[in-house]
Amino acid sequence: MQEVLTMRRFCNFTFLCSFVPIITCLGGSSHTIAAEKQQQVALGPGVHIRNVDNPFDYFTNSWTVVGLKDHADGTRIAPNGELILAGGLRCRPLVGEAMVALNQHVKKTLRNGDLPIVRFDFVVNEAIRYTLEVFACPLGFESDGGYDWPTDENFLNFMRATLTNLKSQPAEAHFGLEWQPEKDGLNCEIRKTLSEKDPAVFSGETLFAVFRLPQEGVQLAAEGSRVRVSAALPAGGTARFVVRPIGASLVHSQRDGFRAVG
Numbered sequence: 001m002q003e004v005l006t007m008r009r010f011c012n013f014t015f016l017c018s019f020v021p022i023i024t025c026l027g028g029s030s031h032t033i034a035a036e037k038q039q040q041v042a043l044g045p046g047v048h049i050r051n052v053d054n055p056f057d058y059f060t061n062s063w064t065v066v067g068l069k070d071h072a073d074g075t076r077i078a079p080n081g082e083l084i085l086a087g088g089l090r091c092r093p094l095v096g097e098a099m100v101a102l103n104q105h106v107k108k109t110l111r112n113g114d115l116p117i118v119r120f121d122f123v124v125n126e127a128i129r130y131t132l133e134v135f136a137c138p139l140g141f142e143s144d145g146g147y148d149w150p151t152d153e154n155f156l157n158f159m160r161a162t163l164t165n166l167k168s169q170p171a172e173a174h175f176g177l178e179w180q181p182e183k184d185g186l187n188c189e190i191r192k193t194l195s196e197k198d199p200a201v202f203s204g205e206t207l208f209a210v211f212r213l214p215q216e217g218v219q220l221a222a223e224g225s226r227v228r229v230s231a232a233l234p235a236g237g238t239a240r241f242v243v244r245p246i247g248a249s250l251v252h253s254q255r256d257g258f259r260a261v262g
Contacts, residue, residue, distance in 0.1 A: 044100035052121040052129065055109035064108060064118055066136045066157065071150045075157050077118055077134060079104035083157065083245055087182065091209075091245045093132060093159075094176035096124050099228060101178075123166065128173045128233075131162040162240045165233035173233055177201075177243065178226035179208055188222040201227050212242040 040048040067074030076084040081102040083091040092101055102120070111117040111133060120132040137156045138146025146152065163173040179186060186203035193200050193207070199220050201209040211220055211229070218239055219230045231239035 041103075041105040043096070043103060043106075044098055047096040047098055047100045047124060049095075049106060049122045049124050050126070051105075051107045052123060053107065053109065055107055057107065061104050062108075066116060066118055066134055068136050068138060068146065068150065068155050069148060071155065072153075073155075075134075075136065077108070081106065081108070081120060081132070083134065083159075085157075085245065089182070090180040092178045092180065093120075094178055094226060094228075095130055095174070097172070097174050099174065099176045099178075099223075099226065127165070127167050127171055129162075129164040129166055130175070131164075133160045134158070135160075157245055158242055159245065160240065160242045161229075162238060163231055163233065164238045165236060168235050170232065170234050170237075173231045173239065174228060175231075176223075176226050176228045177209065177245070179203075180225065186225050188225060188227055190220055190222050190227070207246055209246060210244045212244075214239055214241060 040050055042048050061079045063079060064077045065074040066077065078084065078090075081093045085091055094101055106120055106122055108118055108120050111119045117133050117135040119134075120130065123129045135158055137158060139152045139154060139156060146155075161175050163175060165171045165173065179188070186206075186208075188201050188203055188208070190199050191202050192198075193210075198210050198212050200207055200211070201222070203225075209227075213220060213229070214231075217232045218241065221228050221230070229241065233239060
């Protein structure tokens with residue numbers, strides 16, 4: 001009996017000791033995360049970002065995906081936030097007045113930790129906070145059925161952007177999207193479609209995106225292969241808008257959406 005008790009105490013002691021390095025590492029990791037939360041990351045000349053949160057990631061160059069439950073396809077999101085659309089078309093988010101691309105140091109996570117909404121949350125030059133959320137919806141997103149099982153071979157992607165002025169005086173915030181086809185270039189222009197009251201982005205006769213913008217204070221302009229959203233924000237003010245990127249291959253077949261590549 002004494003031997004059993006001794007062995008139990010030894011096992012308990014060994015079990016507890018096995019946690020000591022882990023607890024030490026967690027303490028060190030927590031301190032590192034707190035320090036990194038304040039760290040500035042350079043995106044380009046004169047443009048620095050600070051992640052609002054610093055979610056844990058096993059990888060320094062991680063990919064992720066959005067899609068629908070049990071669907072055969074999904075939309076890959078690259079480490080720099082690019083959406084990989086049909087036919088290899090890339091849709092790249094841009095931030096700041098200089099319209100610079102994100103990189104792998106801009107952290108991404110899921111909304112509330114587990115919802116299938118990929119979320120970027122960061123501050124540019126300690127002035128404008130950007131919250132970008134990317135998610136997928138069924139083609140008939142008013143119906144609940146498409147969220148539970150595939151009801152169509154295709155789906156829609158949405159990106160919601162929230163820009164907040166953190167300064168005590170008015171400021172202008174800028175957000176953009178740039179499209180990169182696998183070959184050839186494109187020249188964006190803003191038009192209205194017959195079926196859409198919202199501004200749409202075309203290159204030639206190909207539709208690339210539809211924007212849902214606030215009524216006032218926000219402007220949309222085309223600049224070559226990209227578009228820029230400019231928002232005049234009062235002190236502490238916020239502008240929120242939604243963009244629906246559309247892949248090239250299904251536009252030609254008159255489908256309102258795209259098949260994403262895995």
